Amino acid sequence: MPAQAKHRRPRTSPFARGLAAVGTGGAVLALPFIAATAAEAAPSAQKDSPATYSVVAGDSLSKIAAAHSVSGGWKKLYEDNREAIGGNPALIRPGLELTLGAPSEGAAQAEPAAPQTPATAPAEQGTAPATAENASADTSGTVTQADAKTYTDDLDGWIKESLDIMAAQGIPGSYDGIYRNIMRESSGNPAAINNWDSNAAAGTPSKGLLQVIDPTFQAYHVPGTSTDSFDPVANITAACNYAADRYGSIDNVNGPY
Template identity: 60%
Template sequence: MPAKGKHRRPKSSSFSRGLAVAGTGGAVLAIPVIGATTATAAPASVHSATAVKATLAAKPVTAVKASPTSYSVVAGDSLAKIADALNVSGGWKQLYQDNQSVIGGNPAVIQPGLKLAVGAPASAAGTTSLTTATTAITVSAPKYANNLDGWIKQSLDIMAQHGIPGSYDGIYRNIMRESSGNPLAINNWDINAINGVPSKGLLQVIQPTFAAFHVPGTSMDLYDPVANITAACNYAANRYGSIDNVFGAY
């Protein structure tokens, strides 16, 4: 992305083609991408929201203050159902706020296997502590593969948190054109290079543009795949509406 002039794909690229990606295949943008993980089946030890609710009704006891724990989503669950069954203070909105980074931008869609952090239930007589109703499960951050597919997915997750538009296909297409998926790609021949600010990374971003459109929470290293991707997509959104609208040098 040019501060002055425009980005062009390096005249000769010896970019590594060995960054195979799962599923959709993968080239890597010079911008760090955040990937999503596939939901897994809920552990047998975790009750469904319906079962938990039944347990609460069957064992009325004085409320006990419980430490924050977690809940594993099963088929048929919704944030409202889970919040109601576990007597979550603040209801489904609080549950969503506490787990937005895991759920994503649509609170109406939660996949089976998702691990939701659940704070202490609201204090009220006649209810039981959450710790007696379900088995605590350690909540871990999403895992992203250290390849083009993982970088794009991770970037998309970060972009969603900041309201930056873009799709996997749009990012992948532009990365392949700009760097062939090589996060260390650098253009040493175009107008930007002549001006002393060569385009670098997966999406061939120049340093001034990277600094101006850097997304908080990502690395300050221009070569970092996820940081490079998210900054480039932020720039593209500002200038073209979305990285999906970019089909050439930008």
């Protein structure tokens, strides 16, 4: 259990960063212009309707927003496509069609090239790499995209999911650093709560895997994760966000923090 009168008071606002997707990408077919009149009419047609973008492997909302100069950044991109993306902006799927909305003022007129798609995606525990060889093809000859990354519902899976979210957000930390601190703070029990120290006496008991008080959790909560401080992934990610701000990384924490 944590020592008395330890940190867990917010010092700065939470980080706001973009969130990441995994899977396989698609090819872009380039067609020649038929006549000069068609080429001249194209820009006008593009201005009359919102631009769209098809997600490929390695994309994140922040990366797409920056590449296409979306006004309002990744948050506006997520807001405009929330129904298609779902509740977790960290999990955008290859092949998903996004509405880009209006570009920022002064944005370049030329459409940025789509990010190159890696030949293979890293293999997850218990799954094969997402390659053209193991992707399934339907009767029309098109290739079905690999499923989104999944995680086991245990300490190992919670840490790995948090690490992927942290990587997308630019929050430092390692598996060993997170695991070591979880074992000290809660012994791996996501429902752990401290009802005896000074924080508890003040009405803000430490909760969850990394024993975070509510004010700290709320200040360092990472968008796309649960707002429940007992949620394992949300608890780990918020605590690592706080540790990065105060100590540089959760890896630098070796005692009550």
